[in-house]
Amino acid sequence: MRAIRQILAVTWLNLRNLPRRLGTSVVAVVGVAAVVLVFAAVLSMAKGFEKTMVAAGSDDTAIIMRKGSTSELNSGLSNDQVLIIANAPGVFKDGNVPVMSAELYVVVDVKKKSNDGDANVPFRGIQPGAFAVRKDVTIADGRMFEEGKNEIIVGLAAQREFAGLATGSTIHFGQTEWSVVGSFDAGGSVSESELWTDVRVLQNSYRRGNSFQSVRVKLQSKESITELEAALETDPRIDPDVMTEKEYYSSQAAPLSQFIKVIGYPLTVLMAIGAIFGALNSMYSSVSVRGKEIATLRALGFGPIAILFSTIIESTLLALTGGLIGGGLAFLVFNGFQVSTLNSASFSQVVFDFAVTGDLLVDGLSVALIIGVVGGLFPAVRAARLPVAQALREL
């Protein structure tokens, strides 16, 4: 009990004379803030990207592609195969009609607003069932395209990110002219990076005959995926890969988020080491400035433990302050910041927001805590072992 009272007293004393050591303390705080800021910013990119991809996938929608395709772009299915899939067991039926959408996925060049560069924007031909097989997709503005016409609707994120896609405008892809008749909201998911049109129209203008690339079907329940898979695997007329939409989008997200993490984590570790040196420096100088003070306290009867802990607590508080500043800045500056990049898995653009999530901030503060404790430990040991008589003689 007495030890704790002593620790508190000495810590309080230290904190009150912090202004005397303002320079080094501020530098230590800034160092930690920078580490946490970068940690949160870089990883919020991975988080935001994952969120966008995962938000798109649901458990009770299955996506069927040709076996071995790594993405919709390199899959291919014939009209006959689509019919087999639509009537397979496990597919949810509205009355007698299977809830499904057979789709075609191509990539078109559209200019990015930010740098005027060409971007591979996904252009998807859909069937009316597309809205039913996806979660929360609604027309935000304008109207739905009419079947058989060269009309497109544009995801909200694509509309913000790419040039020439405002509702009411027309855009050329090759020799074909398309009217943008509306935009759609897909809850921030990857579908919002896409342009949609009637699949029949897209097949014609891209000379794809009567072929498709993927089929999405609504499942009767989450468990029906095994039933559907079994039925399609054994059908000799078709050689499919069956997975839930959620699995598909997670696999699409993996390479890029992996890439960001492979770069992000080692960077954080390196920077944290740099910040530990900064914190060590500041605490060593704090201890050396307070040499006489510490010796006086010891002479008055404060124990070495109190000195030790008070120094560690001081450094930890400084680091946590830095962590809060860095995390707060990351949240203010980066959270919700919209970017788009080429997802190599699908060779097309994905528009997403940085997401500085709560658990990222907690991780960031943990990094700050480690920097604080490690940075305070060695100086604290030195402070606690200061020879009292010698330090007082220097007075």
Next chain:
Amino acid sequence: MKYFRLVWKNAWRKKIRTSLTVLSVFVAFLLFALLSAIGQAFEGGADVADADRLVVIDKVSLINSLPMSYLDRIAAVDGVQSVTHSSWFGGYYQDPRNQFAQFPVDPSSFMAMYPEYKIPREQLDAWAKDRTGAIVGQELATQYGWKIGDQIPMQATIWTKADGGRTWEFKLDGIFSTDDPRGSAAMMLFQYDYFDEARAFGKGTAGWYILRVKPDADPIQVARTIDAQFANSPSETKTSTEAAFAQSFTKQFGNIALIVSLILGAVFFTLLLVSGNTMSQSVRERISELAVLKTLGFDDRTVLGIVLSESILIMMVGGMLGLGVGWIAVQGLAKELASFLPGLFLSPAAMMLAVAFMVGAGILAGIFPALKAMRLSIVDALARA
């Protein structure tokens, strides 16, 4: 230089503090080295591009292929010296994670178009005669332990064979490398003839064409002529220089690379700030010593020089160590990540920049305390002590 010993002794006066400062400068420059290598990997494509090479792709999108008949029509355009073609195969080796670039090409015209890819003559000849043969870059051969004569089965993600199979077997006939340290040869090349005959669809097309313009021809004019020739056809083209083509990919990755470099630039400067502050602090503590130096007859300018040299010295020691370790790390990572992030390279320009930063940061950190030391009035300083 005759004061080097004095500067060195001064710098190590407080061993722990100086070591910690050197270490944080070390980390800053290690980061700098790694980041500029990553930046180079993202944007370096444009640097290795050959200004006399043009790339012809489908105007709507790179994923659409162009008819093979275009080959002769492009070759006939005024100012075109030679032309070849390539396509995207997009397969993987054993596991979908083992992805690298594979291109079906015409061996002799393709290798003539890219003189930077070096391959022993006899290996090239063997490949040109072997319909199902392939050659791979040195990086890939090392990564997967392939030797000449090995059979390499590739799984197709796009191109099924006419017989419905998805496994394409290639015999390794040669291994090539690139002599440009910025370039990467992490790719596999195999014969177009075999590819086109065996694939189930898309026969008679190529992904894109690459052409070399004659030395006296204007590349822009040649590009315009080619695009005009195919205007209003079902497959319109977009012709650009290889550099512009590479840049268009960098732009596709977009602001991400920029954002990352901005964030990291901020960190780099923060680390320098941290070390700079420590340095000025250590000078402040030594005011009385500096006054003694002046009393002994050192003039103002020498005192300024001594303090400034100390600050630059600390930056250089930490910085050069960081840059050196960074350089070694980049060499290692470039091998390790050859197929994941090709083109990792620490350019001489980046290293020069780093050294300039070391000197600059050393001056910035030392100049204010040094000026203070120079203007020091001996009486005041000694009195304060």
